[in-house]
Amino acid sequence: MPENAQQFASDNYSGICPEAWAAMAEANQGHQRAYGDDEWTARAADHFRRLFETDCEVFFAFNGTAANSLALASLCQSYHSVICSETAHVETDECGAPEFFSNGSKLLPAKTENGKLTPQAISEVARKRQDIHYPKPRVVTLTQATEVGTVYRPQEVRAISATCKELGLHLHMDGARFSNACAFLGCSPADLTWKAGVDVLCFGGTKNGMAVGEAIVFFNKALAEDFDYRCKQAGQLASKMRYLSAPWVGILQDDAWLKYAKHANRCAQLLANLVEDVPGVSLMFPVEANGVFLQLSEPAIAALTARGWRFYTFIGAGGARFMCSWDTDEARVRQLAADIREVMCA
């Protein structure tokens, strides 16, 4: 298998989509004001306001860890806590950055069903302790689509937000794969966010065709106070900001973001369909976004790896994660499915 063959380990193995690339090339002409004071950044923010049908505040960071951590820090004091799912990226994959940037706000993992938090699980954690010795719950963070490839329905987000209101909690959404969630549900980005009570969304670009960059979208504008200073202090203020913002113009202006997310989701469905009848293979979670989580045998996992396939197996014994991306080639999906069949039947 060639070194640069398409893989399924992560959607960020993929490159840059033509729309983002073209926008960067277009932005790469002449001089522009620095630090976000340029026309591309203004245009990108306007595209977000149009997409979300509301007057939101938009910021850009280099990656998702920074976007999540800084957004959560802006919702918390250091003595507060953040309720998240036990499988949340902020809990398991950000090296303590949310705690670091908030000066100590503690993450409180809650139980999930298919990767999703429920009003009941949130309520249990929030009500567990209400004394001075325990960090005061202040925020709930949801991942949409979740780390296991499932998607919160708008009514599920609304129910969680109602619980948040009752308990005095802000609602943050880690949307590293927000595009895939929108593509799956076919509903408007507004319905999935501020109309359902989300205060702040971290909207992922990297996993859906951009080189770098996540947008932090504040629907509750009061919470965005001084957020620009927070980004700067954290080393997240790009001086040549146009190269972070122009690709957003590229993927938002003609809905490439949605086209690519639909494609990635479709490839995941195809993979799931192609292996579903293989003896010994079972789906660990419903396939809703662009990830397929399969229970395979240990020898089969070793054999696939020996054949050159790359995928993640962090989900416990026998679990394998396959992610599809904006540019996944259907032929490659079929090749993978055929190999899974062969190694499982060997």
Ligand SMILES: *Cc1c(COP(=O)(O)O)cnc(C)c1O
């Ligand atoms: C990829 C990802 C992020 C962002 O990760 P970075 O590597 O920091 O860009 C955030 N949340 C989830 C759920 C992710 O999958």
